[in-house]
Amino acid sequence: MAIPLNVLFVEDSADDAAILLDELQSAGFDPKWKRVETEASFLAEIKNLPDIILSDYSMPQFSGLKAAKILEESGLNIPFILISGTVGEDVAVEAMKHGATDYLLKDRIGRLGPAVQHALEVKRLRDEHNHAENEQRKSEERFRQMEKIQANILNALPAHIALVNPDGVIISVNDAWHRFATANARPGPELGMGQNYIDICLTAHGEHSDEAQAVASGLRQVLRGEAKEFTIEYPCHSPMEQRWFRLIATPLREGQQPGAVVMHLNTTEQRKAEMALQKGEREMRQLAGELESERTRLIVAQTVAKIGSWETDLKTLAVNWSDETHHIFETDSRTFCPTHQGFMELVHPEDRAAVEAVFRGSFNQRESCVFEHRLCLAQGQIKFVEERWQIFFDDFGKPARAIGTCQDISERKRADQKLRESEERFRQLAENIHEVFWITDPSKSQMLYISPGYEKIWGRSCESVYQSPQTWLEAIHPEDLSRILEASVNKQTGGIYDEIYRIVRPDGSLRWIHDRAFPIRDAVGEVYRIVGTAEDITRQRELEEQFRQAQKMESIGQLAGGVAHDFNNLLTVINCYSQLLLESPGLPPDAGEMLKEVFTAGERAAKLTQQLLTFSRKQAIRTEIIDLNEIVTDVAKMLRRLIGENIELQMSMSEGLPPITADVGMMDQVLMNLAVNARDAMPKGGRLSISTKLENIDEQSARQNSEARPGQFVCLKIRDTGCGMSPEVLTRIFEPFFTTKEIGKGTGLGLATVFGIVKQHNGWIEVESEPGSGAAFKVFLPAAAQTAAQPGEVTAAQSQGGTETILLVEDEDALRGMALIILQKYGYRVLEATNGPDALQVWEQHHGKIDLLLTDMVMPGGMTGHELAEKLKAFNPALKAVYTSGYSAEMSGLASGLRDKTPFLQKPYHPQKLATTIRACLDVK
Numbered sequence: 032m033a034i035p036l037n038v039l040f041v042e043d044s045a046d047d048a049a050i051l052l053d054e055l056q057s058a059g060f061d062p063k064w065k066r067v068e069t070e071a072s073f074l075a076e077i078k079n080l081p082d083i084i085l086s087d088y089s090m091p092q093f094s095g096l097k098a099a100k101i102l103e104e105s106g107l108n109i110p111f112i113l114i115s116g117t118v119g120e121d122v123a124v125e126a127m128k129h130g131a132t133d134y135l136l137k138d139r140i141g142r143l144g145p146a147v148q149h150a151l152e153v154k155r156l157r158d159e160h161n162h163a164e165n166e167q168r169k170s171e172e173r174f175r176q177m178e179k180i181q182a183n184i185l186n187a188l189p190a191h192i193a194l195v196n197p198d199g200v201i202i203s204v205n206d207a208w209h210r211f212a213t214a215n216a217r218p219g220p221e222l223g224m225g226q227n228y229i230d231i232c233l234t235a236h237g238e239h240s241d242e243a244q245a246v247a248s249g250l251r252q253v254l255r256g257e258a259k260e261f262t263i264e265y266p267c268h269s270p271m272e273q274r275w276f277r278l279i280a281t282p283l284r285e286g287q288q289p290g291a292v293v294m295h296l297n298t299t300e301q302r303k304a305e306m307a308l309q310k311g312e313r314e315m316r317q318l319a320g321e322l323e324s325e326r327t328r329l330i331v332a333q334t335v336a337k338i339g340s341w342e343t344d345l346k347t348l349a350v351n352w353s354d355e356t357h358h359i360f361e362t363d364s365r366t367f368c369p370t371h372q373g374f375m376e377l378v379h380p381e382d383r384a385a386v387e388a389v390f391r392g393s394f395n396q397r398e399s400c401v402f403e404h405r406l407c408l409a410q411g412q413i414k415f416v417e418e419r420w421q422i423f424f425d426d427f428g429k430p431a432r433a434i435g436t437c438q439d440i441s442e443r444k445r446a447d448q449k450l451r452e453s454e455e456r457f458r459q460l461a462e463n464i465h466e467v468f469w470i471t472d473p474s475k476s477q478m479l480y481i482s483p484g485y486e487k488i489w490g491r492s493c494e495s496v497y498q499s500p501q502t503w504l505e506a507i508h509p510e511d512l513s514r515i516l517e518a519s520v521n522k523q524t525g526g527i528y529d530e531i532y533r534i535v536r537p538d539g540s541l542r543w544i545h546d547r548a549f550p551i552r553d554a555v556g557e558v559y560r561i562v563g564t565a566e567d568i569t570r571q572r573e574l575e576e577q578f579r580q581a582q583k584m585e586s587i588g589q590l591a592g593g594v595a596h597d598f599n600n601l602l603t604v605i606n607c608y609s610q611l612l613l614e615s616p617g618l619p620p621d622a623g624e625m626l627k628e629v630f631t632a633g634e635r636a637a638k639l640t641q642q643l644l645t646f647s648r649k650q651a652i653r654t655e656i657i658d659l660n661e662i663v664t665d666v667a668k669m670l671r672r673l674i675g676e677n678i679e680l681q682m683s684m685s686e687g688l689p690p691i692t693a694d695v696g697m698m699d700q701v702l703m704n705l706a707v708n709a710r711d712a713m714p715k716g717g718r719l720s721i722s723t724k725l726e727n728i729d730e731q732s733a734r735q736n737s738e739a740r741p742g743q744f745v746c747l748k749i750r751d752t753g754c755g756m757s758p759e760v761l762t763r764i765f766e767p768f769f770t771t772k773e774i775g776k777g778t779g780l781g782l783a784t785v786f787g788i789v790k791q792h793n794g795w796i797e798v799e800s801e802p803g804s805g806a807a808f809k810v811f812l813p814a815a816a817q818t819a820a821q822p823g824e825v826t827a828a829q830s831q832g833g834t835e836t837i838l839l840v841e842d843e844d845a846l847r848g849m850a851l852i853i854l855q856k857y858g859y860r861v862l863e864a865t866n867g868p869d870a871l872q873v874w875e876q877h878h879g880k881i882d883l884l885l886t887d888m889v890m891p892g893g894m895t896g897h898e899l900a901e902k903l904k905a906f907n908p909a910l911k912a913v914y915t916s917g918y919s920a921e922m923s924g925l926a927s928g929l930r931d932k933t934p935f936l937q938k939p940y941h942p943q944k945l946a947t948t949i950r951a952c953l954d955v956k
Contacts, residue, residue, distance in 0.1 A: 033061035036147070039076050040066040041086035041098050051085055051114070051143065058144020069093055070101070077107060083150060085143075088115030088122065096126055103130040108157050110150035114140075149434065152421055153340075155399070156436050159419060160338050167443060191295035197254055199229045208295075228293060242266070246278060253280045253291045264298060274299040343371065343433045345394065345422075350374065359416060359439050361408050379405035379413065393422055394430040403440065415444045467565040473524060473550075473558050475500060488544070488567045490536035508533035508541070515546075523548040524558045531568070543572045603939035604845045606633040607853065610942055633939070654692050654792075656815055659723055659745055660684045662695065666702045667721065674706060677716030685724045691745050692815040697788045704785050705749045705808055712753025712806065720750045726811065738795035743814040750807040756800040764798070785810075831946040832857040835882035835953055838873060840864045840899065841915075842890045846938075850885070853942045854949070867894025871902065879907050883953055888916040911952045915940070 036055065040048045048066050055062045065081075067073045069092050077084070084102065086095040095113045102111055113126045116137040123134045132150040135142055194203040201224050232246045242265035249261035261280040277296040339356030343349070350369040357364040360377055367373070378386050382404040393400040399421045406414040420435025467489075468482040478500040481493050495502045507515055511532035522528035528548040533541050548563035609630040613623065663684065671680055702721075709719050726746045733739040756764065765786040789796050793813055800806035837859050841847035847863060854861045862877065864870035867890060874881065884903060886896035900912040915936040934952045936945060 034059055036060040036062045037082040038062045038064040039073075039081040039084045040064060041068075041073060041084060041090070041093065041095060042066055043068045043087065043090040043092075047087065047137075050140065054140055054143040055147065058147065060144070060147070070097065073098055073101065077102065077105060077109065080107065081109060083110045083112065083147060083154075085112050085114055088113055096122065096129070099126050099129040099131045108154055108161070110147075110154045112143075112146055112150055148423065152423075152434050155421070156338075156340070156419065156434075159399070160436065160438075163438075171446070191297075193228065193293045194290065195228050195250075195254070195293055196290050199227050199250065199254060201226055201228050202290075250280050250291065250293070253282055256282060337439070339437045341369075341420075341435055341437065343435075345430045345432055356437055359414070359437055360406065361412075377406050377408065379407040381405070390433075393420070393433075396422060397424075413441075414439055415441045468562070469565065470560055470562045471500065473561060475519065475561075478503075479560070485565075488542060488565070489534060490538065506534040506536070508535055519548075523561050523563075524550050526550050528563070541569075542567055543569045602633055604849050606630060606939050607849050607942050607945075609633060611852065611856075654694055656690045657693055657695055657698070658688070658690055659693075659698070659747060659812070660688055662698045663702065663721060663723060663747070666699055666706075670702070670706050670719075673703070674710045674719060675716075678710060678713055679718045681718060681720040683720070683722035685722070688723055688725055688745060689743070689814040691792075691812045693792055693812065694788075697792070701747075701785050701788050701810065702749075704782065705810075708782060709749060709751035709753060709806070712751055712755075717752035717805075720748075722748045722750075724748070725814070728811075736795065736797060739811070744794070744811040745814055747810040747812070748807060749810075750805065752805045755802045755804045755806055757802050761798060761800060765796075831943070831950050832859075833950060833953060834858055834860065836860045836862065836877075836880060837883045837885055837949070838862045838864065838870060838881045840866070840870045840884070840886035840890070840896065842866055842887060842892075846887075850945065853945055854885075856942075857946045857949075859949070866890045866892030867896075867899040867902075868892050870899055874903060874906070881907075881910065883911040883913065883949065885913050885915070885949065888914050911955070913948055913952050 033056070038052075038055065040051065042048045042051075045066070048064075052062055052064065065076055067076055068090060073093065084098070086098050088095040095115065099111055099113065102109060110132045111130060113123065113131050113134040114137060115122075115134075123131075126134060132153055133146045135146055191208040192205045193201050193208055196202050204224060229247045229250055232250075233243045242263075245263055246265070249258070249263060252258040253261050259282065262277065264275060264277045266275055275298045277298045279294045279296070280291045282291060337355050337358070339359050340353040341356050342351045348371045350371055350373075352360075352364070352369045354364055356369075357367065360374075362369070362377075375383055375387065386402065386404050389400065389402045399419060401417065401419050403415060403417050406416055408414060417438045417440045418435060419437075420433045422430050423432050423434065425431040466482075467484040468480070469478065469485075470480040471478055478496045481496050483493065485491070485493055485496065489503075489506055491502060491506065504512065504516065515530055515532050518528055518530050522530075526549055528546070530546050532544055532546065534544055535541060544565050545568045546563060546565045548561055550558040551560035551562055553559050609626050612618065613626050613630065618626070663682070667680065667682060674680065706719065706721075713719075724746045726744045728739055728741050728744055730741050733741045764782050766783065786796060789810055789812070794811045797809045797811070798806065799809075837854055839847060839850055839854065839861050841850060842865050847865070851861050851863060862873050862881065864873050869892070870884075870886070881903075884900055886899055888896040890896065896914055896916075900910075900914075904910050904912075913934045913936060915938060934948050936948055
């Protein structure tokens with residue numbers, strides 16, 4: 032069957048054109064043709080893209096050489112064969128330089144058919160080559176876009192990230208790493224690429240330090256493939272402050288050798304916040320678990336491949352190579368005579384069988400063939416080449432010759448390998464970092480990528496977001512949704528999107544999310560991608576809320592303690608004068624009854640101030656080693672009468688419970704107040720359960736409560752089956768004067784007192800309750816060592832009066848006057864002073880003839896009562912001292928004095944108590 036052929040003749044002779052048509056038909060072609068004689072008509076016809084141009088060299092108005100130049104300038108891939116009867120070799124060479132495919136002499140026109148076949152084959156190969164180059168450019172553009180996207184994503188990471196090779200040498204770092212190195216490293220390349228990371232650690236932390244050895248050992252295990260992950264948190268000392276870092280290393284495969292991804296997270300703020308919450312400090316900084324961005328640099332040197340051509344006579348196996356083919360195979364065209372066997376010797380030994388099989392197998396194919404293989408050249412150099420060829424058959428259908436091209440694709444192969452390695456690194460980073468990475472188009476209509484962290488945080492599958500990107504928005508809390516929708520539209524493309532919002536997981540739980548986004552722009556500055564990171568900050572928010580609650584309770588405690596102190600001063604005057612008047616002879620009955628009411632009201636007010644002092648942890652405390660089980664058992668006897676018959680009391684005491692160091696009376700108060708609170712929550716009856724247990728609190732458990740800390744604790748648990756409490760009530764139950772009871776049914780100081788006692792004993796309280804499900808209070812108290820010292824008590828004197836000289840130091844005039852009257856009533860000689868400096872002057876005036884110092888602890892003048900006593904005892908070591916204060920001894924600065932059995936009177940006190948304490952102190956030898 033004849034082969035269709037669209038021919039354009041550039042010929043002024045119709046007869047010559049007819050001869051050419053006959054030759055084409057004899058060669059098996061079915062030509063459709065047009066003939067032109069001028070430049071204008073030639074320009075018009077080449078736009079119709081003929082299959083081939085056959086041109087005479089010399090014409091009256093035009094020339095074949097001119098036509099070849101015009102075709103070359105047009106850039107069209109149309110085979111051009113120059114035909115002439117007189118053309119010389121120099122003209123033929125000039126025509127070939129301008130793109131002519133071949134040239135023929137008219138006296139050898141019989142070669143026209145093969146020449147046309149060869150020209151058409153060259154055209155096809157050029158088309159395929161151009162197509163391959165276009166595909167390669169597209170692939171390179173996709174690679175550059177992917178590289179750019181990866182770089183921006185990794186630069187968005189909140190961590191310092193580096194990639195190290197199997198020897199531990201840093202091969203790539205992100206922007207956050209560079210910023211860290213610039214801000215913190217000494218001058219030099221210690222933290223730069225090309226340095227050994229393990230050596231850096233040993234130098235930075237000291238070769239023999241525990242941190243450096245642990246980091247070096249763990250990273251080596253990851254690099255050797257012995258560990259899937261290595262994590263360590265260690266301190267880093269600087270001249271300004273101590274900082275903490277968490278290092279995470281995960282394996283990274285490159286070929287057959289392991290490498291590692293090393294991430295640094297600055298956990299300094301987190302450590303500070305956790306320690307501040309555990310110790311009850313007043314300051315907390317926001318935990319920083321941000322993760323910063325990471326950038327990977329991949330430089331792929333890509334050269335434009337040149338194409339060589341070859342031709343093989345399949346009957347004789349004679350081979351002809353172009354100069355470019357010799358260049359690719361690194362052979363010298365002047366000395367190397369190409370043969371099929373010589374070619375096979377250049378093929379890599381592992382590929383020879385396959386190349387031979389494919390080449391022989393193509394002899395029966397009429398389609399073009401493509402095959403890639405390796406060359407093994409001098410000095411063991413390996414090249415990848417791509418072969419393309421077409422088999423041509425003789426008149427009998429036998430394979431006659433193969434015409435083909437070869438192209439060096441080594442750089443393309445290396446670029447493909449780099450791309451695969453880059454994609455693998457990105458995948459490993461995305462799957463090993465807990466934050467969520469995401470990529471969308473600017474319209475948000477398509478989720479291009481989302482990391483596995485989404486499934487852990489959102490509780491939804493990544494596939495659901497790929498199918499419907501709106502699933503992301505559906506999870507946002509309704510109260511935050513409109514704000515985030517507006518921000519995503521107005522802020523993401525501008526690079527200012529930095530939002531915090533809540534999401535609702537499928538199980539109904541809430542999580543707090545910190546979401547950031549960054550635009551990716553193309554070469555002309557248009558945004559064509561949005562990349563972002565989303566971090567779960569729920570735990571950070573919980574710690575912040577706990578810290579705010581602790582600050583609130585601390586502030587309330589300070590206010591309550593200050594108020595109680597001032598009231599104690601006033602109540603001391605009221606109660607003491609009331610008692611002195613009641614003891615006066617000849618008091619009218621009506622006045623006596625009224626004074627009794629005043630005294631009773633003063634006593635009730637004193638109890639309220641004591642509760643306020645207990646809440647604010649400013650009440651006096653006398654500790655001893657006690658068995659909590661014994662305290663609970665003793666109090667339970669009274670509780671059965673207190674809670675009533677309609678409430679069942681259950682006891683569960685853990686055997687072998689270690690002792691605690693506590694004030695027995697205060698422990699009784701804790702049990703009584705919690706039991707009364709439970710009773711009031713069960714007006715129709717129920718069950719009250721009291722149990723004790725030893726609890727070992729580890730680091731992880733301690734992080735769940737800002738008040739908790741690791742160690743061994745005795746736990747007292749009191750549970751009721753009452754009405755329970757709402758979350759709003761739970762946040763306020765320990766506030767003074769807060770109560771849900773009716774007016775007159777409670778003061779709102781019961782649980783506040785419990786809170787203060789437990790805090791004063793270095794413990795904490797955990798509460799669990801829901802409306803209708805009762806409540807459980809768990810009191811944690813530190814277990815005590817058996818050798819703890821027990822403080823003694825002041826022994827009451829048998830006689831309450833005396834004639835000794837007492838130096839009375841008190842800045843409150845009313846209190847000082849009242850104490851003067853009481854002491855003089857009991858026979859003592861009293862010297863007065865308003866503050867420390869005044870008392871020193873009185874001491875000098877009386878030449879130290881003073882037997883006892885009675886002083887307030889907190890006074891103006893720049894000197895405390897304890898400091899005054901120390902100065903006076905320096906003159907007279909035998910001087911006795913009694914301290915008073917509206918605060919507890921601890922809060923008044925007398926903790927050391929109590930350990931030395933120094934007498935202490937907490938206001939308000941009774942006249943009898945003052946006299947008894949003075950006499951007992953004077954009688955101590």
